[in-house]
Amino acid sequence: MASAIEMSVSQHALAALVRRLRARWRLKLALHGLAVVCGAAAVGIVVGPWLMARFHFNTAAVVTVQGLFFAALGWLAVRYLVLPLRRGVSDNQVALYLEEHEPSLQEVLVSAVEATETALPAYARSPHLVARLVDSAVAKVRAVGEGAQLENRSLAVSGLILLAVLATGASLLWTGPGKNAG
Secondary structure, eight states, X not given: OOOHHHHHHHHHHHHHXXXXXXXXXXHHHXXXXXXXXXXXXXXXXXXXXXXXXXXXXXXXXXXXXXXXXXXXXXXXXXXXXXXXXXSOOOHHHHHHHHHHHOGGGTTHHHHHHHHHHOOOOGGGSOHHHHHHHHHHHHHHHHHTTTTTTTTHHHHHHHHHHHHHHHHHHHHHHHTOHHHHOO
């Protein structure tokens, strides 16, 4: 019969796996959101002065362009950073997310998460069965690399785009029009 200590160790390992998967998913969202916001800022920094020059730096044009720039950045930050990162994701959704990307798990992770979250009384479920299910799920997830490969391409693309935007912005600041004058 499974002891309470064995169950708590297994459940702790399962909870740790789910936390790591959730952190990786949130990292993907954060990198994607930062890439979008920084990319839009770079476009705005290039297009804004051009628009202002087209209107001969009229006060109304300058204020309008600046207002639109900051409003667009604020909206993009809320849309692509704040809202996605604030959204709560249950352990069951995280487990389903991994199983969608790793079909070899065959719903064992979702079953284990559901079994540990179920509020059934002790007489209605077998602690030994739950412990074995959780152990099996943890072993299978570890066998497939604990989801380490999950969203590798998406993380790499978002990270590279963010890096390129930041490098371009830094080079524009470094070699701006005021640097060559004089």
